[in-house]
Amino acid sequence: MDTQIATNAQIIDGKAFAAKIRSKVAEHVSRIKAESGITPGLAVVLVGEDPASQVYVRSKGKQTVEVGMASFEHKLDANTSEKDLLALVDKLNKDPSVHGILVQLPLPDHLNSDLVINSIDPAKDVDGFHISNVGLLATGQKAMVPCTPLGCLLLLRDLHGSLSGKNAVVIGRSNIVGKPMAQLLLGDSCTVTIAHSRTKDLPEVVRRAEIVVAAVGRPEMVKGDWIAPGATVIDVGINRIERDGKQVLVGDVDFDGAAAQAGAITPVPGGVGPMTIACLLANTVTACCRANGLAEPEGLTI
Numbered sequence: 580m581d582t583q584i585a586t587n588a589q590i591i592d593g594k595a596f597a598a599k600i601r602s603k604v605a606e607h608v609s610r611i612k613a614e615s616g617i618t619p620g621l622a623v624v625l626v627g628e629d630p631a632s633q634v635y636v637r638s639k640g641k642q643t644v645e646v647g648m649a650s651f652e653h654k655l656d657a658n659t660s661e662k663d664l665l666a667l668v669d670k671l672n673k674d675p676s677v678h679g680i681l682v683q684l685p686l687p688d689h690l691n692s693d694l695v696i697n698s699i700d701p702a703k704d705v706d707g708f709h710i711s712n713v714g715l716l717a718t719g720q721k722a723m724v725p726c727t728p729l730g731c732l733l734l735l736r737d738l739h740g741s742l743s744g745k746n747a748v749v750i751g752r753s754n755i756v757g758k759p760m761a762q763l764l765l766g767d768s769c770t771v772t773i774a775h776s777r778t779k780d781l782p783e784v785v786r787r788a789e790i791v792v793a794a795v796g797r798p799e800m801v802k803g804d805w806i807a808p809g810a811t812v813i814d815v816g817i818n819r820i821e822r823d824g825k826q827v828l829v830g831d832v833d834f835d836g837a838a839a840q841a842g843a844i845t846p847v848p849g850g851v852g853p854m855t856i857a858c859l860l861a862n863t864v865t866a867c868c869r870a871n872g873l874a875e876p877e878g879l880t881i
């Protein structure tokens with residue numbers, strides 16, 4: 580449930596909303612199984628021993644099973660050759676029980692991430708990183724959409740209903756969040772500015788926005804006085820810093836300062852983060868439906 584703080588900014592509860600998304604996914608999975616006998620399947624490929632990736636992959640596997648989907652985990656040695664990795668992706672591309680394929684990034688340095696990602700069948704690319712899906716999204720066609728920006732869009736739609744005509748600033752121009760986020764907002768008829776560390780008078784640009792999406796990867800870079808009164812702030816950043824001798828997680832936005840100005844804001848943790856896996860599950864169901872000519876789940880795709 581949304582809580583209120585003294586400043587009256589609404590705290591957007593991403594954890595609760597992600598639970599709703601997972602519940603919708605589970606209902607749709609159950610319906611697909613009952614009506615067609617098909618079980619949506621997600622294959623996750625992890626190369627090496629990166630601790631953060633291992634935790635993330637475990638969480639993905641657990642949540643995949645919880646919504647009734649099939650989970651296929653492939654854990655490969657850190658020195659796996661590119662040839663062997665591409666052979667595995669090819670095998671998963673051809674496997675009809677696998678509807679979504681995700682190769683966990685970052686990959687070890689000797690592997691070419693772009694080559695590997697673009698070897699995934701675009702229809703099974705539930706991360707939305709394949710060049711074909713990037714192009715489809717940019718031209719307003721049906722695509723697999725990157726999970727984090729999709730999660731942000733669903734949060735914004737839930738909060739505002741229509742986003743048409745709203746002035747939005749996306750801070751950050753990464754291929755994973757910034758660029759696709761801007762495309763999604765354009766698709767919902769926002770007026771969109773993509774800003775970044777080189778933007779002249781960045782605070783002034785941000786002050787003009789009704790919607791601010793911060794995805795720049797710098798702890799608390801966006802200050803409270805950059806935020807227009809009543810604006811909605813979506814903080815994609817997850818940064819680990821030391822504060823008062825303890826390790827804490829903070830976003831790309833100075834939360835206390837921004838919450839004093841904003842109408843609504845996502846916290847870190849508990850805001851955008853939980854939405855990413857929820858949207859991965861939603862994308863897998865969508866991919867399964869598209870592959871089998873079934874009705875796509877409402878409210879979980881663009």
